Amino acid sequence: MVYALIALGYTMVYGILRMINFSHGEVFMVGGFVGWWVISGLLASRIGLPAPLIIVLALAAAIVLCGGLGYGIERIAYRPLRNSRSMGAIISGLGVSIFLQTAAILIFGARPRVIETWRLIPNGWTVTIGSVTVSFVRVLVVVVAFGLMVGLEAFVLRTKWGKATRATAQDLEAATFMGIDVDRVVSMVYVIGSALAGIGGVLVGLLYTQVDFAFGFFIGIKAFTAAVIGGIGNIRGALLGGLVLGVAEAVATGFLSSTYRDVITFALLVGVLLLRPSGLLGRPR
Amino acid sequence: MSARPRPRVLGGLRDAMSDRLGGRPTWTASAPWVVTGLGVLVILMMPRLVGSAYPIRVLAAAGLAVILTASLNVVAGYTGLLSLGHIGFYALGAYLYAFLASPHFGAHLPFPLVLVAAAAVAAAVGLLIGWPSLRLRGDYLAMVTLAFAEIVRNLALSLDRPINLTGGVNGILGLDVPWLAGVQIRGLTPFYYLIWGIALLALVLIGRLKQSRIGRAWLAIREDEVAAGSAGVAVFRYKMLAFAVSAIGAAVAGVVFAAWQGSVFPESFTIQQTAILYAMLVVSGAAGLPGIVVGAVLLTVLPEWLRDYGIYRMLVFGALLVLVMRYRPQGFFAAVPRRAPDAAAEASSPAPAPVR
Numbered sequence: 001m002v003y004a005l006i007a008l009g010y011t012m013v014y015g016i017l018r019m020i021n022f023s024h025g026e027v028f029m030v031g032g033f034v035g036w037w038v039i040s041g042l043l044a045s046r047i048g049l050p051a052p053l054i055i056v057l058a059l060a061a062a063i064v065l066c067g068g069l070g071y072g073i074e075r076i077a078y079r080p081l082r083n084s085r086s087m088g089a090i091i092s093g094l095g096v097s098i099f100l101q102t103a104a105i106l107i108f109g110a111r112p113r114v115i116e117t118w119r120l121i122p123n124g125w126t127v128t129i130g131s132v133t134v135s136f137v138r139v140l141v142v143v144v145a146f147g148l149m150v151g152l153e154a155f156v157l158r159t160k161w162g163k164a165t166r167a168t169a170q171d172l173e174a175a176t177f178m179g180i181d182v183d184r185v186v187s188m189v190y191v192i193g194s195a196l197a198g199i200g201g202v203l204v205g206l207l208y209t210q211v212d213f214a215f216g217f218f219i220g221i222k223a224f225t226a227a228v229i230g231g232i233g234n235i236r237g238a239l240l241g242g243l244v245l246g247v248a249e250a251v252a253t254g255f256l257s258s259t260y261r262d263v264i265t266f267a268l269l270v271g272v273l274l275l276r277p278s279g280l281l282g283r284p285r
Numbered sequence: 286m287s288a289r290p291r292p293r294v295l296g297g298l299r300d301a302m303s304d305r306l307g308g309r310p311t312w313t314a315s316a317p318w319v320v321t322g323l324g325v326l327v328i329l330m331m332p333r334l335v336g337s338a339y340p341i342r343v344l345a346a347a348g349l350a351v352i353l354t355a356s357l358n359v360v361a362g363y364t365g366l367l368s369l370g371h372i373g374f375y376a377l378g379a380y381l382y383a384f385l386a387s388p389h390f391g392a393h394l395p396f397p398l399v400l401v402a403a404a405a406v407a408a409a410v411g412l413l414i415g416w417p418s419l420r421l422r423g424d425y426l427a428m429v430t431l432a433f434a435e436i437v438r439n440l441a442l443s444l445d446r447p448i449n450l451t452g453g454v455n456g457i458l459g460l461d462v463p464w465l466a467g468v469q470i471r472g473l474t475p476f477y478y479l480i481w482g483i484a485l486l487a488l489v490l491i492g493r494l495k496q497s498r499i500g501r502a503w504l505a506i507r508e509d510e511v512a513a514g515s516a517g518v519a520v521f522r523y524k525m526l527a528f529a530v531s532a533i534g535a536a537v538a539g540v541v542f543a544a545w546q547g548s549v550f551p552e553s554f555t556i557q558q559t560a561i562l563y564a565m566l567v568v569s570g571a572a573g574l575p576g577i578v579v580g581a582v583l584l585t586v587l588p589e590w591l592r593d594y595g596i597y598r599m600l601v602f603g604a605l606l607v608l609v610m611r612y613r614p615q616g617f618f619a620a621v622p623r624r625a626p627d628a629a630a631e632a633s634s635p636a637p638a639p640v641r
Binding site: 217 | 367417418421425427428429431432433435436439440556557560563567596597599600602603604605606607610611
């Protein structure tokens, strides 16, 4: 489910621009660090805020900062290249990704920073559904991911902005002719996608209890894989893909060993591309 | 090949060149053979000109980068496919040499044989990966190849248990000293010549390929896949071919790298390396193969100079990648972006002549 959360962001950007946002994983990493900074700062500061408020504050900070970061990245690295061949934007994204990773090393150091989740949510808190017991943090991730999916879908399908977004996704030029401010729509999509990545960063940081500079890259690849498996550009597909990938990895780790986890991810990706190139829920183009 | 009349500034010669390149003349086009000849001469004379070992070592590394970049260019430059897995094939070659010519498994195959084997394996793996992904949109290829490179590195890192295949983090040490045509290649200078010999050979071969029917098919696919297909180019097959050729180049470079270092470690093959290869391509731009040599040498030597600045180097590098893509999407040495001038001309000229 962790993947699903980030896959949502990939799917948003890809659905509109047909472009892989290579710096997405790094925005997610920044979200994780923002979460670490807010949480450990507030825990150390003796103000004694209640735990849920700390988490909400961390999430809010991540949404604002990552959203802003996403806006900046789009303006600087992607918008000037929108009309060039796709390779330019991807290399540019790779540049952003290297830049952010290096900046994270410079600011936070290369060693992982610990998020003291247990001081907010006691380890003993679990939720039992039938015979399965899950930690509270995991449930939180699932609920938030599901909530965001419903919210996003409502936004895209019900609002005026959502309509503009869909029009832009269908045909950017035609949307311009219809009087849609495409630049603003694209900016908004990046801000939303990056804010989602920020939320993901905080929650995954809580779940893994640590963040480091390389944290975004792998999860980013996995999340993109999840988005492709589910059908990229499809909001529900992102969730389904994340679920499928998570289950497959858990099964692989359980029955084989964690060594082969990444191989399974890759095999799954290739398999889906072979059999259903548009993904599980994607409509063939 | 635009038929639009251009202002005659420097007479026919310049016009002829600008027509051939579809833009103003680039610096490589102005004196290709003189520059190339001088370049080769300088490269070959280097060990005699320079007394100390360090510059030669850096230049030998640059030679490897030339092989890697030139072979990556076949896929990314000529055919216009975004492969992010080039370093994976490089790792494949390096580890094959470690498997087949070291005390690790007790196999000691001769160097040329390993080169051939690595080329064959890389081509096969390349086709295997290309088969599902090359049918699809270019972006999927980027993702699959990226995943491939990361998986090769992960396997190299983690296949030391339960059976020690790759040596894990510790890598494989004590690789054989290669023999080639009865000569033992030991020490820096012989390797320098071996690397640059292969690099020049690769450049010539790839250059010839580009001129051939195959190369024209690749360029056609890059420019317009659908048009190429309807003109009778077997798009999928030529894409596969480009992918295999580039994989072979990377694997050969990997074998030589492993033989030179005498050891292999997973950490030599990170995704950052692929990004650097792309940076080399970007710097060389559309200037063709000589441009690639300049790009590869420049971006190998420059970070060495900047080594004192440590991590800041990568910060600048990332920012540079973004800025170059923004302001010079066709590279430093390409004098003009390839498509922009036509659009500009159309905008400025009152009545564009519809000659076709």
